[in-house]
Amino acid sequence: MVSLSSPTSSVSNMSERSHFQRSLKRLAQDVLRMGALVEQSFRLSHQALFERNLETAQHLASLDKRIDGYYHQIEMECVTLMALQSPVAQDLRLLSAFMQLVRDLERIGDYAEDLGELSIKLFPYPPHACMPEVELMSHHAQAMLATSLKALADLDAIAGQTVKKLDDTVDDAYDQVYQTLASQRDIKGVVEPILLLGLVIRHLERMADHATNIGQRVSYIVTGQRSGVTPGR
Numbered sequence: 001m002v003s004l005s006s007p008t009s010s011v012s013n014m015s016e017r018s019h020f021q022r023s024l025k026r027l028a029q030d031v032l033r034m035g036a037l038v039e040q041s042f043r044l045s046h047q048a049l050f051e052r053n054l055e056t057a058q059h060l061a062s063l064d065k066r067i068d069g070y071y072h073q074i075e076m077e078c079v080t081l082m083a084l085q086s087p088v089a090q091d092l093r094l095l096s097a098f099m100q101l102v103r104d105l106e107r108i109g110d111y112a113e114d115l116g117e118l119s120i121k122l123f124p125y126p127p128h129a130c131m132p133e134v135e136l137m138s139h140h141a142q143a144m145l146a147t148s149l150k151a152l153a154d155l156d157a158i159a160g161q162t163v164k165k166l167d168d169t170v171d172d173a174y175d176q177v178y179q180t181l182a183s184q185r186d187i188k189g190v191v192e193p194i195l196l197l198g199l200v201i202r203h204l205e206r207m208a209d210h211a212t213n214i215g216q217r218v219s220y221i222v223t224g225q226r227s228g229v230t231p232g233r
Contacts, residue, residue: 034070045115057116163215
């Protein structure tokens with residue numbers, strides 16, 4: 001049977017495929033760069049809260065703008081590649097996962113900025129007795145984010161799934177601290193610091209959920225099998 005495709009057409013198709021693969025590689029690098037900024041934002045919010053370093057809190061807004069810039073850029077590039085190229089199933093899975101994954105990163109960045117604002121409001125008050133538990137909760141959530149990003153860099157489906165197990169630790173800490181705050185009696189002075197701490201632990205719990213989502217999206221990229229993710233908020 002005579003092939004209908006000419007040698008020139010075959011070379012052209014190979015060139016387009018090579019260009020598409022380079023675009024995917026650059027896109028993956030941008031996702032990891034965005035992830036590094038989100039990790040930095042999380043660390044700064046931790047310093048603002050637990051080291052009472054208000055200078056770091058002031059840097060979070062500008063950092064969040066850079067994170068948002070990556071988010072919109074990556075989302076647009078994914079849409080463009082889907083529209084202008086003809087991605088095979090695995091590539092389409094990767095692009096789809098990237099679009100969802102950067103949304104999780106963007107939300108973690110938003111929560112980090114919010115934590116910076118909460119640290120400023122908490123600064124006038126003496127540290128609450130439960131702060132060591134809250135700090136440990138923050139450490140666990142940061143470790144989850146680092147693990148999920150490492151899984152993404154290595155395309156490690158197993159590591160991506162282990163993040164879900166780590167999330168149970170954060171959930172347990174949230175329940176414990178919440179009960180401590182909710183059961184306080186005979187409060188002297190204003191209740192604002194208790195309310196603010198309630199927001200802090202809620203933000204940390206949500207950040208851990210989004211880190212879990214990232215790990216599960218990595219598993220989807222590698223295996224093609226979807227796992228349940230926590231709806232974004």
